[in-house]
Amino acid sequence: MEKLPALVRETPSKIVLLLIDGLGGIPHPASGKTELESARKPNLDALAGKSTLGLLQPVGPGITPGSAPGHFGLFGYDPLKYDVGRGVLEALGIDFEPLPGDVAARGNFCTLDERGNIRDRRAGRLSNEECARLCQKLSTIALEGVQLFVQPVKEHRFVVVFRGSGLQSELSDSDPQKEGLAPVEVKPLAPGARATARLANRFIAEARALLRGEKTANMVLLRGFSRVPSLPSMSELFRLRPAAIASYPMYRGLAMLVGMTVLPTGPGLAYSLDTLAQNWARHDFFFVHVKEADAAGEDGDFDGKVRVIEEVDGQLPRVLDLKPDVLVVTGDHSTPALLKGHSWHPVPFLLYSSTCRPDGIAEFGERACGRGALGVIPSLHVLPLALAHAGKLVKYGA
């Protein structure tokens, strides 16, 4: 894989990565079929018959991936090498554009009692409006040598981003995660992180002073300090002109981290595919993200997830009409509705291209893909395979 960048050449060929978030499932006890296996999806099944099939292991055996490692692998970045912390992910989730070196933390507004102990970690779940008002208040804080961003997320939650040179994120939380205790000092967890710890504590002290008059939200708790990783871009590594089409901010953010151009789009796959068609000429790699399958899985909504897959199937001809040289349909991880959360189960994978060796299995499903010739492969193998089928890789060795 280290040798890959040296083998890439630019060609006009086009790759589409149609990523159905949380695609994989486990069988419903009543039917013995997964969400994908239950869905009526004639277009995906027909495509499967002309494709190479397999299953993806996003991180490692038994490992349930978070969203960042799930996507990084598919983008061609080793998820065990590149990581994104909680704070950064929260910032990406509100469409904040972080720069490499920024340190972000998740924040809670909370209520302290008269003795300074936490009475309510969520300050009675503020309204979004209250949260926005308080964030504006905290935005007035000035710390020497750093730029500060305080952005509302939802209810009591906000993000704080420190921007400046030499910031480090090896910091302990100020949030003791328990009520009845006092907030704790942020401590440096590495020698280089002392200055950043001082800044964080300074921010907390000033926030406390500013919030003194508030009835419920009279303090902040910070946790999940993390630094925006500096990643080589997909254009540097793979000579691609990549674009991201995602209606949810966090996925746009992850795409931004690897140097994709984020294309403005609206909600839903139909809108995303308008965007895809409009920008077809300008890019050679398109990451199209479908969030709703994961959301239904997380909700335990088996039938809802089936419907999302059927909707994707209905839209699939629009992707095929563009005649991509390579079309990959897969997911970043499994989200079985029966488990109501991400899981470690391998993810169905389909690669369609004029150069592929079809398995002749005209079904897109977990068990069908399990019979595919590719077997179970790491998600990290997807990008090299896509590049190869797009004719973008030259021979290795003499």
Place this chain on the structure above:
Amino acid sequence: MEKLPALVRETPSKIVLLLIDGLGGIPHPASGKTELESARKPNLDALAGKSTLGLLQPVGPGITPGSAPGHFGLFGYDPLKYDVGRGVLEALGIDFEPLPGDVAARGNFCTLDERGNIRDRRAGRLSNEECARLCQKLSTIALEGVQLFVQPVKEHRFVVVFRGSGLQSELSDSDPQKEGLAPVEVKPLAPGARATARLANRFIAEARALLRGEKTANMVLLRGFSRVPSLPSMSELFRLRPAAIASYPMYRGLAMLVGMTVLPTGPGLAYSLDTLAQNWARHDFFFVHVKEADAAGEDGDFDGKVRVIEEVDGQLPRVLDLKPDVLVVTGDHSTPALLKGHSWHPVPFLLYSSTCRPDGIAEFGERACGRGALGVIPSLHVLPLALAHAGKLVKYGA
């Protein structure tokens, strides 16, 4: 995999590893079926239909594993990183409880002629009683700074264990492995091993003096010096409370090395399953070892191995009655009766759990498992998969 320990959480869920030693085989030319494929095993076949199937590669492609690497992989320890030498294995095989840092060697009583050359490497295959008597004699040897254990194994074979601080096992054999030659001096093979080499030569010299009056067994030969490895325990690495149920000493010894509690049991699987049921509440990981399949394979007894598998099948409902959250049925390596020994062939593997994605193949056999969705995976992947299906792994990454 290095990240695994950080992802483990303790839960009450229970894992059973039912290890049929030497399980895999190759087809009998007459029937075209392996031992496992020939066995009548309705319970295992039914379980396979509800399980995830695959084949295990214990160490690497084409590599025939010894007992130690075969088991270590399944216990979650990289068999290429952790090894157990011949001497230590011999000590484990007689239920000797070695401590980390002990150095053990295999010993032979032999006959020297009047010129000091080896006439008989096995001293005419002593009786076990004679061996025990001579070992007692050698146990009187006192070496400064180390404790010495000399234990009979069988016929002319014994084990010597040196216990003390700073002992090293990089030592050459004193056994020239040929008759007509004189025993050779034990030489240090690493700079740090000089002191231990002196101790070994001192032991040999004193043994020679003590055995001077013996008719046949008038000398000892030592080989396979090895040090008991210091392994992190399974409770440290995987937060398990593991127990081993094995009627053969060597396997109890291997389990001990990774920190399992060895449960007293009797011969045969029925007895082992009594032990399992009696200790069900006290542990969350059970290694149940069935030796007889390997023994039959080593003997070239195809039908005998088939019968062992059928006996396991008959006992399987007793394991299922305990309702383990995860049940793994597999082997440490293949021992095809046609090869009369361990082999490199991948080993049938079955994982049953309420969260598994069944392959729908209602047969437990080499070729059936080869069609399983897991494909061929390293034995080292079994423990992470079992932990995942037992709900003992948290999400990786944000």
